[in-house]
Amino acid sequence: xxxxxxxxxRALRRLRRASTVAGVAAGALVxxxxxxxxxxxxxxxxxxxxxxxxxxxxxxxxxPPLVPVxxxxxxxxxxxxxxxxxxxxxxxxxxx
Amino acid sequence: xxxxxxxxxxxxxxxxTNRRHEGDAVAAVERELHAVDLACSRFRPDSELVRxxxxxxxxxxxxxxxxxxxxxxxxxxxxxxxxVDPTVGRALRAAGYDRTFTRVVARDSxxxxxxIGIVPGWRVxxxxxxxxxxxxxxxxxxxxxxxxKALACDRAAxxxxxxxxxxxxxxxxxxxxxxxxxxxxxxxxxxxxxxASLDTPxxxxxxxxxxxxxxxxxxxxxxxRSDELHHLIDPRTGRPAHSEWRSVSxxxxxxxxxxxxxxxxxxxxxxxxxxxxxxxxxxxxxxxGECACVAGWxxxxx
Numbered sequence: 001x002x003x004x005x006x007x008x009x010r011a012l013r014r015l016r017r018a019s020t021v022a023g024v025a026a027g028a029l030v031x032x033x034x035x036x037x038x039x040x041x042x043x044x045x046x047x048x049x050x051x052x053x054x055x056x057x058x059x060x061x062x063x064p065p066l067v068p069v070x071x072x073x074x075x076x077x078x079x080x081x082x083x084x085x086x087x088x089x090x091x092x093x094x095x096x
Numbered sequence: 097x098x099x100x101x102x103x104x105x106x107x108x109x110x111x112x113t114n115r116r117h118e119g120d121a122v123a124a125v126e127r128e129l130h131a132v133d134l135a136c137s138r139f140r141p142d143s144e145l146v147r148x149x150x151x152x153x154x155x156x157x158x159x160x161x162x163x164x165x166x167x168x169x170x171x172x173x174x175x176x177x178x179x180v181d182p183t184v185g186r187a188l189r190a191a192g193y194d195r196t197f198t199r200v201v202a203r204d205s206x207x208x209x210x211x212i213g214i215v216p217g218w219r220v221x222x223x224x225x226x227x228x229x230x231x232x233x234x235x236x237x238x239x240x241x242x243x244x245k246a247l248a249c250d251r252a253a254x255x256x257x258x259x260x261x262x263x264x265x266x267x268x269x270x271x272x273x274x275x276x277x278x279x280x281x282x283x284x285x286x287x288x289x290x291x292a293s294l295d296t297p298x299x300x301x302x303x304x305x306x307x308x309x310x311x312x313x314x315x316x317x318x319x320x321r322s323d324e325l326h327h328l329i330d331p332r333t334g335r336p337a338h339s340e341w342r343s344v345s346x347x348x349x350x351x352x353x354x355x356x357x358x359x360x361x362x363x364x365x366x367x368x369x370x371x372x373x374x375x376x377x378x379x380x381x382x383x384x385g386e387c388a389c390v391a392g393w394x395x396x397x398x
Contacts, residue, residue, distance in 0.1 A: 075175065075353035081377035081392030082284075082301035082308070082347050089285035089300050090098050091109045093345055095312025096268030096290045 103129040104137070104245060105196055106268030107291055110252075113278050114261030121256040125265055128255050132248035135162040136240045138185060139196050145238060149185065153234035155224075163228050166221070169243045172356045173218035179360040181331040183220060185237025187213025191325050191336060192318055205319035215331040241327070246270045246309060246355035253351075266290070270309045272351035277304045286379060288314045288343050299379075299396045307351030311358035312343040328362045337362040343381040346371065347393070
Protein backbone atom coordinates (compact mmCIF):
# COMPACT_ATOMS: atom_id res chain seq x y z
CA UNK A 1 0.00 0.00 0.00
CA UNK A 2 2.82 2.47 0.86
CA UNK A 3 4.30 1.86 -2.62
CA UNK A 4 0.96 2.62 -4.29
CA UNK A 5 0.60 5.83 -2.25
CA UNK A 6 4.11 6.90 -3.24
CA UNK A 7 3.35 6.47 -6.93
CA UNK A 8 0.12 8.39 -6.50
CA UNK A 9 2.02 11.22 -4.77
CA ARG A 10 4.53 11.37 -7.61
CA ALA A 11 1.74 11.45 -10.15
CA LEU A 12 0.05 14.25 -8.23
CA ARG A 13 3.33 16.24 -8.14
CA ARG A 14 3.79 15.80 -11.87
CA LEU A 15 0.26 16.95 -12.39
CA ARG A 16 0.82 20.07 -10.25
CA ARG A 17 4.04 20.86 -12.14
CA ALA A 18 2.25 20.43 -15.44
CA SER A 19 -0.56 22.70 -14.22
CA THR A 20 1.93 25.35 -13.13
CA VAL A 21 3.81 25.24 -16.46
CA ALA A 22 0.53 25.39 -18.37
CA GLY A 23 -0.57 28.37 -16.26
CA VAL A 24 2.67 30.28 -16.86
CA ALA A 25 2.55 29.52 -20.61
CA ALA A 26 -1.06 30.67 -20.78
CA GLY A 27 -0.13 33.91 -19.00
CA ALA A 28 2.72 34.51 -21.44
CA LEU A 29 0.44 33.86 -24.40
CA VAL A 30 -2.15 36.25 -22.99
CA UNK A 31 0.59 38.92 -22.77
CA UNK A 32 1.78 38.28 -26.33
CA UNK A 33 -1.73 38.42 -27.78
CA UNK A 34 -2.55 41.50 -25.73
CA UNK A 35 0.49 43.15 -27.29
CA UNK A 36 -0.68 42.21 -30.79
CA UNK A 37 -4.17 43.47 -30.01
CA UNK A 38 -2.81 46.76 -28.65
CA UNK A 39 -0.88 47.29 -31.87
CA UNK A 40 -3.80 46.32 -34.05
CA UNK A 41 -6.39 48.42 -32.19
CA UNK A 42 -4.57 51.29 -30.51
CA UNK A 43 -6.10 54.35 -28.84
CA UNK A 44 -7.26 57.45 -30.75
CA UNK A 45 -3.95 59.28 -31.00
CA UNK A 46 -1.88 56.27 -31.92
CA UNK A 47 -4.57 55.05 -34.30
CA UNK A 48 -4.43 58.27 -36.27
CA UNK A 49 -0.65 58.21 -36.54
CA UNK A 50 -0.38 54.57 -37.51
CA UNK A 51 -3.25 54.79 -39.98
CA UNK A 52 -1.66 57.79 -41.67
CA UNK A 53 1.66 55.98 -41.79
CA UNK A 54 0.03 52.89 -43.20
CA UNK A 55 -1.75 54.91 -45.87
CA UNK A 56 1.45 56.77 -46.72
CA UNK A 57 3.32 53.49 -46.95
CA UNK A 58 0.64 52.06 -49.23
CA UNK A 59 0.69 55.22 -51.30
CA UNK A 60 4.46 55.12 -51.71
CA UNK A 61 4.35 51.49 -52.67
CA UNK A 62 1.54 51.88 -55.22
CA UNK A 63 1.09 55.19 -57.02
CA PRO A 64 -2.52 55.98 -57.86
CA PRO A 65 -3.75 54.68 -61.20
CA LEU A 66 -3.38 57.78 -63.33
CA VAL A 67 -4.96 58.22 -66.70
CA PRO A 68 -2.19 57.72 -69.28
CA VAL A 69 -0.78 61.09 -70.30
CA UNK A 70 -0.28 60.18 -73.92
CA UNK A 71 -3.42 60.22 -75.97
CA UNK A 72 -5.20 62.79 -73.82
CA UNK A 73 -6.18 66.18 -75.21
CA UNK A 74 -3.28 68.53 -74.58
CA UNK A 75 -3.31 72.18 -73.52
CA UNK A 76 -3.77 74.17 -76.74
CA UNK A 77 -0.90 75.85 -78.55
CA UNK A 78 -0.97 79.61 -79.16
CA UNK A 79 -1.91 81.06 -82.52
CA UNK A 80 1.71 82.19 -82.88
CA UNK A 81 4.83 81.51 -80.82
CA UNK A 82 6.53 84.33 -78.91
CA UNK A 83 8.94 86.42 -80.95
CA UNK A 84 12.16 88.10 -79.86
CA UNK A 85 11.44 91.63 -78.68
CA UNK A 86 13.65 94.66 -78.52
CA UNK A 87 11.09 96.96 -76.90
CA UNK A 88 11.35 97.52 -73.15
CA UNK A 89 9.30 94.90 -71.28
CA UNK A 90 6.01 95.96 -69.71
CA UNK A 91 5.98 93.05 -67.30
CA UNK A 92 8.03 90.07 -66.15
CA UNK A 93 7.03 86.43 -66.23
CA UNK A 94 8.68 84.33 -63.58
CA UNK A 95 8.03 82.21 -60.58
CA UNK A 96 5.79 83.58 -57.83
CA UNK B 97 0.00 102.57 -69.32
CA UNK B 98 0.86 99.96 -66.71
CA UNK B 99 -0.68 99.74 -63.26
CA UNK B 100 0.52 97.37 -60.54
CA UNK B 101 -1.21 96.42 -57.30
CA UNK B 102 -1.44 93.54 -54.83
CA UNK B 103 -4.01 90.81 -55.47
CA UNK B 104 -4.41 87.10 -54.65
CA UNK B 105 -1.30 87.22 -52.47
CA UNK B 106 0.93 88.39 -55.31
CA UNK B 107 1.49 91.27 -57.70
CA UNK B 108 -1.05 92.11 -60.40
CA UNK B 109 -0.12 94.20 -63.44
CA UNK B 110 -2.57 95.68 -65.93
CA UNK B 111 -1.54 97.23 -69.25
CA UNK B 112 -3.92 98.47 -71.90
CA THR B 113 -3.70 100.14 -75.28
CA ASN B 114 -6.95 101.97 -74.63
CA ARG B 115 -5.92 105.20 -72.92
CA ARG B 116 -9.50 106.49 -72.75
CA HIS B 117 -10.69 103.67 -70.54
CA GLU B 118 -7.54 102.92 -68.57
CA GLY B 119 -9.19 103.50 -65.22
CA ASP B 120 -12.22 101.43 -66.14
CA ALA B 121 -9.98 98.61 -67.37
CA VAL B 122 -8.09 98.54 -64.08
CA ALA B 123 -11.36 98.59 -62.14
CA ALA B 124 -12.71 95.70 -64.24
CA VAL B 125 -9.56 93.70 -63.55
CA GLU B 126 -9.75 94.41 -59.83
CA ARG B 127 -13.36 93.21 -59.75
CA GLU B 128 -12.47 89.95 -61.51
CA LEU B 129 -9.48 89.26 -59.29
CA HIS B 130 -11.47 90.01 -56.15
CA ALA B 131 -14.24 87.67 -57.27
CA VAL B 132 -11.79 84.84 -58.00
CA ASP B 133 -10.07 85.38 -54.65
CA LEU B 134 -13.39 85.22 -52.83
CA ALA B 135 -14.33 82.02 -54.64
CA CYS B 136 -11.02 80.15 -54.79
CA SER B 137 -8.73 81.25 -51.95
CA ARG B 138 -7.51 78.46 -49.68
CA PHE B 139 -6.71 80.93 -46.91
CA ARG B 140 -9.57 83.43 -46.77
CA PRO B 141 -11.94 82.19 -44.08
CA ASP B 142 -14.86 83.65 -46.06
CA SER B 143 -13.98 81.99 -49.37
CA GLU B 144 -16.21 79.43 -51.02
CA LEU B 145 -13.35 76.98 -51.38
CA VAL B 146 -12.73 77.01 -47.63
CA ARG B 147 -16.42 76.20 -47.15
CA UNK B 148 -16.12 73.28 -49.56
CA UNK B 149 -12.96 71.99 -47.87
CA UNK B 150 -14.69 72.10 -44.48
CA UNK B 151 -17.91 70.44 -45.62
CA UNK B 152 -16.85 67.00 -44.25
CA UNK B 153 -18.18 65.07 -47.19
CA UNK B 154 -21.41 67.03 -47.55
CA UNK B 155 -22.65 68.38 -50.87
CA UNK B 156 -22.12 72.15 -51.21
CA UNK B 157 -23.97 74.58 -53.45
CA UNK B 158 -21.43 76.83 -55.17
CA UNK B 159 -21.31 79.96 -57.30
CA UNK B 160 -20.98 79.88 -61.07
CA UNK B 161 -17.44 81.22 -60.72
CA UNK B 162 -16.23 78.48 -58.36
CA UNK B 163 -17.99 75.93 -60.52
CA UNK B 164 -16.04 77.21 -63.53
CA UNK B 165 -12.78 77.20 -61.55
CA UNK B 166 -13.38 73.61 -60.42
CA UNK B 167 -14.29 72.52 -63.93
CA UNK B 168 -11.05 74.07 -65.21
CA UNK B 169 -9.06 72.37 -62.45
CA UNK B 170 -10.60 68.96 -63.15
CA UNK B 171 -10.08 69.42 -66.88
CA UNK B 172 -6.42 70.22 -66.16
CA UNK B 173 -6.15 67.01 -64.17
CA UNK B 174 -7.79 64.97 -66.90
CA UNK B 175 -5.74 66.41 -69.77
CA UNK B 176 -2.47 65.89 -67.89
CA UNK B 177 -3.31 62.39 -66.69
CA UNK B 178 -3.54 63.60 -63.09
CA UNK B 179 -0.26 65.51 -63.04
CA VAL B 180 -1.96 68.82 -62.27
CA ASP B 181 -4.40 67.76 -59.58
CA PRO B 182 -6.59 69.98 -57.38
CA THR B 183 -6.69 67.44 -54.54
CA VAL B 184 -3.15 68.32 -53.43
CA GLY B 185 -4.49 70.67 -50.75
CA ARG B 186 -3.84 68.33 -47.86
CA ALA B 187 -0.37 67.44 -49.15
CA LEU B 188 0.48 71.12 -49.40
CA ARG B 189 -0.71 71.60 -45.84
CA ALA B 190 1.39 68.62 -44.68
CA ALA B 191 4.41 70.09 -46.45
CA GLY B 192 3.93 73.26 -44.44
CA TYR B 193 2.03 75.47 -46.87
CA ASP B 194 -0.84 75.71 -44.42
CA ARG B 195 -1.14 79.50 -44.25
CA THR B 196 -0.51 82.46 -46.55
CA PHE B 197 2.96 82.30 -48.05
CA THR B 198 4.06 85.43 -46.19
CA ARG B 199 3.34 83.61 -42.94
CA VAL B 200 4.89 80.35 -44.19
CA VAL B 201 8.28 81.98 -44.76
CA ALA B 202 8.01 83.92 -41.50
CA ARG B 203 7.56 80.71 -39.48
CA ASP B 204 10.49 79.49 -37.37
CA SER B 205 11.61 76.48 -39.44
CA UNK B 206 13.27 74.85 -36.44
CA UNK B 207 9.83 74.27 -34.92
CA UNK B 208 8.30 72.58 -37.92
CA UNK B 209 8.60 69.12 -39.50
CA UNK B 210 7.16 68.51 -42.96
CA UNK B 211 5.04 65.39 -43.45
CA ILE B 212 4.01 63.46 -46.51
CA GLY B 213 0.45 64.27 -47.50
CA ILE B 214 -2.17 62.15 -49.15
CA VAL B 215 -3.29 63.07 -52.67
CA PRO B 216 -6.50 61.11 -53.24
CA GLY B 217 -6.75 62.14 -56.89
CA TRP B 218 -9.11 64.36 -58.83
CA ARG B 219 -11.63 61.57 -59.50
CA VAL B 220 -12.91 61.82 -55.91
CA UNK B 221 -14.36 65.27 -56.69
CA UNK B 222 -18.06 65.09 -57.53
CA UNK B 223 -19.05 68.14 -59.54
CA UNK B 224 -22.71 68.30 -60.49
CA UNK B 225 -23.32 70.71 -63.35
CA UNK B 226 -27.11 70.54 -63.23
CA UNK B 227 -27.38 71.28 -59.52
CA UNK B 228 -24.14 73.35 -59.47
CA UNK B 229 -22.85 71.54 -56.43
CA UNK B 230 -19.61 69.93 -55.42
CA UNK B 231 -18.87 67.16 -52.96
CA UNK B 232 -15.48 65.96 -51.82
CA UNK B 233 -14.87 63.16 -49.33
CA UNK B 234 -14.21 64.18 -45.74
CA UNK B 235 -10.53 64.90 -45.20
CA UNK B 236 -9.85 65.86 -48.82
CA UNK B 237 -8.70 69.43 -49.41
CA UNK B 238 -8.75 71.19 -52.76
CA UNK B 239 -6.10 73.66 -53.83
CA UNK B 240 -6.77 75.57 -57.03
CA UNK B 241 -3.48 77.44 -56.99
CA UNK B 242 -2.26 75.92 -60.23
CA UNK B 243 -5.24 76.98 -62.32
CA UNK B 244 -7.31 79.62 -60.50
CA LYS B 245 -4.67 82.34 -60.79
CA ALA B 246 -4.35 81.69 -64.51
CA LEU B 247 -8.13 81.63 -64.87
CA ALA B 248 -8.28 84.98 -63.08
CA CYS B 249 -5.80 86.38 -65.62
CA ASP B 250 -7.81 85.13 -68.59
CA ARG B 251 -11.08 86.47 -67.21
CA ALA B 252 -9.58 89.81 -66.18
CA ALA B 253 -7.91 90.33 -69.57
CA UNK B 254 -11.20 89.58 -71.32
CA UNK B 255 -13.03 92.04 -69.06
CA UNK B 256 -10.43 94.77 -69.66
CA UNK B 257 -10.33 94.24 -73.42
CA UNK B 258 -14.14 94.37 -73.60
CA UNK B 259 -13.79 98.11 -73.03
CA UNK B 260 -11.91 98.39 -76.33
CA UNK B 261 -8.31 98.05 -77.48
CA UNK B 262 -5.96 95.43 -76.15
CA UNK B 263 -5.19 94.44 -72.59
CA UNK B 264 -2.53 92.50 -70.75
CA UNK B 265 -3.10 91.19 -67.24
CA UNK B 266 -0.29 89.60 -65.27
CA UNK B 267 -0.68 87.93 -61.92
CA UNK B 268 2.41 86.63 -60.21
CA UNK B 269 4.14 85.87 -63.49
CA UNK B 270 1.12 84.38 -65.28
CA UNK B 271 0.07 86.55 -68.20
CA UNK B 272 -3.05 86.78 -70.37
CA UNK B 273 -3.48 89.12 -73.30
CA UNK B 274 -6.71 89.90 -75.09
CA UNK B 275 -7.81 92.25 -77.87
CA UNK B 276 -5.56 94.09 -80.30
CA UNK B 277 -1.96 94.10 -79.06
CA UNK B 278 0.41 97.04 -79.54
CA UNK B 279 2.65 96.96 -82.62
CA UNK B 280 5.15 94.15 -82.20
CA UNK B 281 3.11 92.51 -79.44
CA UNK B 282 3.37 92.77 -75.66
CA UNK B 283 7.04 92.62 -74.60
CA UNK B 284 7.61 90.34 -71.61
CA UNK B 285 10.84 89.82 -69.69
CA UNK B 286 11.43 86.16 -68.77
CA UNK B 287 12.98 85.71 -65.33
CA UNK B 288 13.11 83.24 -62.47
CA UNK B 289 11.19 85.61 -60.22
CA UNK B 290 8.24 87.61 -61.53
CA UNK B 291 8.83 90.34 -58.96
CA ALA B 292 12.35 91.00 -60.22
CA SER B 293 13.08 94.41 -61.68
CA LEU B 294 12.33 94.74 -65.39
CA ASP B 295 16.01 95.41 -66.08
CA THR B 296 16.98 92.05 -64.56
CA PRO B 297 19.07 90.10 -67.08
CA UNK B 298 16.99 87.77 -69.21
CA UNK B 299 15.42 87.45 -72.63
CA UNK B 300 12.47 89.56 -73.70
CA UNK B 301 9.84 88.02 -75.92
CA UNK B 302 6.66 89.46 -77.42
CA UNK B 303 3.27 87.79 -77.38
CA UNK B 304 0.25 88.92 -79.39
CA UNK B 305 -2.46 86.70 -77.95
CA UNK B 306 -3.26 83.88 -75.55
CA UNK B 307 -1.25 83.38 -72.41
CA UNK B 308 2.22 82.91 -71.04
CA UNK B 309 3.02 81.32 -67.70
CA UNK B 310 6.20 80.56 -65.82
CA UNK B 311 6.36 77.94 -63.09
CA UNK B 312 9.41 77.88 -60.91
CA UNK B 313 10.70 76.15 -57.82
CA UNK B 314 13.04 79.00 -56.95
CA UNK B 315 10.62 81.50 -55.43
CA UNK B 316 7.86 79.84 -53.40
CA UNK B 317 10.23 77.90 -51.14
CA UNK B 318 10.39 77.42 -47.39
CA UNK B 319 12.30 75.38 -44.85
CA UNK B 320 11.30 72.79 -42.31
CA ARG B 321 13.53 71.50 -39.51
CA SER B 322 15.27 69.13 -41.94
CA ASP B 323 14.19 69.96 -45.51
CA GLU B 324 13.85 72.71 -48.05
CA LEU B 325 10.45 72.54 -49.74
CA HIS B 326 8.52 74.21 -52.55
CA HIS B 327 4.91 74.47 -53.66
CA LEU B 328 4.88 72.18 -56.71
CA ILE B 329 3.55 68.97 -55.20
CA ASP B 330 3.82 65.83 -57.32
CA PRO B 331 0.40 64.16 -56.94
CA ARG B 332 1.98 60.71 -57.32
CA THR B 333 4.21 61.08 -54.26
CA GLY B 334 2.57 63.83 -52.20
CA ARG B 335 5.99 65.50 -51.98
CA PRO B 336 7.48 68.57 -53.67
CA ALA B 337 8.62 67.56 -57.15
CA HIS B 338 12.22 66.67 -57.83
CA SER B 339 12.91 68.03 -61.29
CA GLU B 340 15.99 68.83 -63.31
CA TRP B 341 14.29 72.14 -64.17
CA ARG B 342 14.07 75.17 -61.93
CA SER B 343 11.90 77.29 -64.18
CA VAL B 344 9.62 76.57 -67.15
CA SER B 345 7.90 79.25 -69.27
CA UNK B 346 5.18 78.21 -71.70
CA UNK B 347 3.12 80.13 -74.26
CA UNK B 348 -0.32 78.72 -75.03
CA UNK B 349 -3.77 79.60 -76.34
CA UNK B 350 -4.76 80.86 -72.89
CA UNK B 351 -3.09 81.59 -69.59
CA UNK B 352 -4.84 78.53 -68.09
CA UNK B 353 -3.37 76.27 -70.77
CA UNK B 354 0.06 77.83 -70.33
CA UNK B 355 -0.06 77.34 -66.57
CA UNK B 356 -1.26 73.75 -66.83
CA UNK B 357 1.64 72.93 -69.14
CA UNK B 358 4.32 74.78 -67.17
CA UNK B 359 3.19 73.09 -63.94
CA UNK B 360 2.97 69.60 -65.48
CA UNK B 361 6.49 70.03 -66.88
CA UNK B 362 7.88 69.57 -63.38
CA UNK B 363 6.35 66.10 -63.08
CA UNK B 364 7.06 64.48 -66.46
CA UNK B 365 10.24 62.57 -67.21
CA UNK B 366 11.15 64.46 -70.37
CA UNK B 367 9.63 67.92 -70.16
CA UNK B 368 11.05 69.32 -73.45
CA UNK B 369 9.65 66.34 -75.37
CA UNK B 370 6.32 66.53 -73.54
CA UNK B 371 5.96 70.23 -74.41
CA UNK B 372 7.19 69.80 -77.98
CA UNK B 373 4.70 66.98 -78.56
CA UNK B 374 1.94 69.45 -77.73
CA UNK B 375 3.43 72.22 -79.92
CA UNK B 376 3.70 74.49 -76.89
CA UNK B 377 6.48 77.05 -77.31
CA UNK B 378 8.50 76.80 -74.10
CA UNK B 379 11.71 77.86 -72.44
CA UNK B 380 13.12 75.63 -69.72
CA UNK B 381 15.94 76.54 -67.36
CA UNK B 382 17.77 73.71 -65.64
CA UNK B 383 18.93 73.75 -62.04
CA UNK B 384 22.41 74.44 -63.42
CA GLY B 385 21.09 77.43 -65.40
CA GLU B 386 21.17 75.91 -68.88
CA CYS B 387 18.29 76.84 -71.21
CA ALA B 388 16.31 74.70 -73.60
CA CYS B 389 13.85 76.31 -76.04
CA VAL B 390 11.26 74.13 -77.78
CA ALA B 391 8.38 74.39 -80.29
CA GLY B 392 9.31 77.77 -81.71
CA TRP B 393 10.27 79.64 -78.56
CA UNK B 394 13.06 81.99 -79.67
CA UNK B 395 16.58 81.18 -78.55
CA UNK B 396 18.05 83.54 -75.98
CA UNK B 397 20.09 86.33 -77.54
CA UNK B 398 23.85 85.76 -77.25
